[in-house]
Amino acid sequence: MKSPHDTLMYQEAQSTADVIAHQLDANAGLLAELGERLRAHPPRCIVTCARGSSDHAAAYAKYVFETRLGVVTASASPAVSSIYDAPLQLEGALFLAISQSGRSPDLLLSAQAASKAGAQVVALVNDADSPLAHQADAVLPLHAGPERSVAATKSYLAALSAVLQLTACWSGDQALHAALDRLPDDLRASWNADWSALGEGLLGVRNLFVVGRGYGFGAALEAALKFKETCGLHAEAFSAAEVKHGPMALVGEGFPVLVFAQEDGSLESTLAVASEFRARGARVWVAAPGARGPDALPLPAGVPAITTPLLAVQSFYRAASALSLARGYDPDVPPHLRKVTETL
Known part of the structure; x- marks a missing residue:
C-alpha cells in the first residue's frame, strides 16, 4: 500500500514551485515579444478552448484577463467545430487553446477552425512538440516536464502561472510581475500547510459542494473534479454568488462544504456564504x-489575491492524494481514466 508521500500525485504537486520558477525564466523572452505584439495590435476579444483541468485554467484566465486587461473573454466549446462544423467569426480575436498533451482531436479541430476564422491562435501546452503546438501561431510551453500521474497537478498550476505571465507581459503591470517573482517561494511556504482536517472530515462522506468566487472559482472547479477523479466523491463546484440560487436547498445538517477564498473584493461575500452554511448545520472548511480554527485550512497571509488560488490548489492536491488512499483508491490510477482523453 502506498503512503501519501509515495504517490506520483503528491510528488508532482510538490515540484510545482520549481516547475513554475523554471517556466517563468524560460518563457520570459518569448512572452516579452508576444506582449509587445498584443499591445501594438490588441485583440477585440479572447476566446478560450479547453477541457477538463485545462478548462478550469481557462475559467481562471477569464477573471485574470478581464480584471487585468479589460478584454472580454469567453469559453468556446470544442464541439462547435468538431461536431457541428459551425462557421465562426473570429477576425481580430485571440484564441487561447489550453492543453497538457496537445493531442485531443476536438481541441485540434477547434484550433484549426479558429485559425481559418481569422483568430490568432496561442497554445498553452505542456508538450511543445505536440500537434496543437505545431498548428498554433504562438506557443507558450508549460515546462512542467513529464507528468506520470493521471491526475494533472503541476501542469494545471503551470497553466495558471503561464496565464499570469502572459497577462503581466501584455499589460506591463509591475504589481503582477512582482506577484510572479514571489510565487515560487509562496508555493514552497504553503506546501506544508496542515489540511489534515479536510481529509479526516471527508473520509466517510459521499457528496459535497466546493465554493469559490472570482479568481477562486477555477480552484473550486478543479477541486470538485479531483474529488471525483481521485477520491470517488461526488463533488459539485459553485460560485459563491450562484450557490444560493437553488443549490443552497441541499445544504443542511452535516452537509460538507469546502470554500476557497482570497483577500479581495469577493472575500466578505464568500465568507458570508460559509457562515450561512454553518448556521444551517453544515460542516464547512x-x-x-x-x-x-478547527475547520480552517490555512494559507499564508499577505499573499496577492490573484496568486492565492495557486497556493490553495497545491495544498488541496496534497490533501486529496492522502484522502484518496484513505478511501481505498490510488490517485495516480483513477478508475476508467487515461492521461490523454481523445474526445471528438
Whole structure:
C-alpha cells in the first residue's frame, strides 16, 4: 500500500514551485515579444478552448484577463467545430487553446477552425512538440516536464502561472510581475500547510459542494473534479454568488462544504456564504489566507489575491492524494481514466 508521500500525485504537486520558477525564466523572452505584439495590435476579444483541468485554467484566465486587461473573454466549446462544423467569426480575436498533451482531436479541430476564422491562435501546452503546438501561431510551453500521474497537478498550476505571465507581459503591470517573482517561494511556504482536517472530515462522506468566487472559482472547479477523479466523491463546484440560487436547498445538517477564498473584493461575500452554511448545520472548511480554527485550512497571509488560488490548489492536491488512499483508491490510477482523453 502506498503512503501519501509515495504517490506520483503528491510528488508532482510538490515540484510545482520549481516547475513554475523554471517556466517563468524560460518563457520570459518569448512572452516579452508576444506582449509587445498584443499591445501594438490588441485583440477585440479572447476566446478560450479547453477541457477538463485545462478548462478550469481557462475559467481562471477569464477573471485574470478581464480584471487585468479589460478584454472580454469567453469559453468556446470544442464541439462547435468538431461536431457541428459551425462557421465562426473570429477576425481580430485571440484564441487561447489550453492543453497538457496537445493531442485531443476536438481541441485540434477547434484550433484549426479558429485559425481559418481569422483568430490568432496561442497554445498553452505542456508538450511543445505536440500537434496543437505545431498548428498554433504562438506557443507558450508549460515546462512542467513529464507528468506520470493521471491526475494533472503541476501542469494545471503551470497553466495558471503561464496565464499570469502572459497577462503581466501584455499589460506591463509591475504589481503582477512582482506577484510572479514571489510565487515560487509562496508555493514552497504553503506546501506544508496542515489540511489534515479536510481529509479526516471527508473520509466517510459521499457528496459535497466546493465554493469559490472570482479568481477562486477555477480552484473550486478543479477541486470538485479531483474529488471525483481521485477520491470517488461526488463533488459539485459553485460560485459563491450562484450557490444560493437553488443549490443552497441541499445544504443542511452535516452537509460538507469546502470554500476557497482570497483577500479581495469577493472575500466578505464568500465568507458570508460559509457562515450561512454553518448556521444551517453544515460542516464547512474554509481555505483562506491566515485562516484559523478547527475547520480552517490555512494559507499564508499577505499573499496577492490573484496568486492565492495557486497556493490553495497545491495544498488541496496534497490533501486529496492522502484522502484518496484513505478511501481505498490510488490517485495516480483513477478508475476508467487515461492521461490523454481523445474526445471528438
